[in-house]
Ligand SMILES: [Zn+2]
């Protein structure tokens with residue numbers, strides 16, 4: 001089978017030995033395609049992963065071989081996520097499921113950018129779903145990324161009537177904005193790229209250019225009457241200035257992206273304005289269930305957000321994503 005492996009500064013497609021179930025519970029799936037996640041790019045660029053690693057976790061697949069106590073069977077077209085919390089450790093008990101050791105140790109193997117993947121019984125039981133007929137594989141591939149957004153939105157504990165700003169309208173920002181709207185809150189967005197602002201508006205996110213910060217702040221205050229929560233999906237250091245400028249006293253800043261300079265929010269602003277700054281990383285099985293429901297009910301519309309690349313061009317997909325040439329890459333594998 002073919003897999004795309006990290007090799008120094010490149011991602012190369014290699015022929016490796018087919019994986020088999022070999023007496024394990026779970027399933028071997030044939031990967032139809034796999035979304036390219038921002039976290040894959042960070043892992044690759046920052047060299048967090050070793051040579052030989054296979055990235056990708058947003059898979060859509062067909063079950064090829066199965067030994068399972070679940071209802072799944074050979075030939076089922078499924079979507080799955082990659083991590084599962086234990087539900088019992090200190091982190092899990094505090095709701096920080098993505099910090100759980102078990103969560104971090106579970107994965108689909110060898111990784112999503114591969115013709116075949118082993119999906120464990122635990123995955124099938126907790127985070128895998130059959131795909132409805134009317135969903136395209138590209139649409140359902142947003143299952144895990146939207147799950148991350150659902151978790152972030154829940155962590156903000158918004159109340160009825162809250163106004164939210166999403167900074168950064170890349171694929172995750174758009175998805176976040178749509179999720180916020182679908183969950184019942186008024187959502188604004190900002191970016192520096194006009195095409196993305198236009199697309200945000202098309203998807204129901206009232207979006208503006210934030211290049212002139214004072215002007216943007218004036219508009220957003222006038223329109224919203226005060227921003228209760230700011231979602232940081234942009235990886236730019238400058239986004240912090242935007243957040244601090246627009247967030248209202250007592251408001252929340254949800255950190256959803258790493259930034260190059262790794263700087264923080266000033267202590268005194270947090271103190272005097274009674275701000276809440278909180279992070280959100282990766283979803284629980286319940287967040288994923290909610291994400292699945294939002295997608296299959298078409299309350300979150302992801303049509304047209306993806307650009308398709310064959311596995312052989314996965315390196316190009318990484319480069320085009322980094323260069324902001326595309327919103328979201330979907331690697332078509334079989
Ligand atoms: Zn992802």
Ligand SMILES: [Zn+2]
Nearest residue numbers: 086089092100
């Ligand atoms: Zn745990």
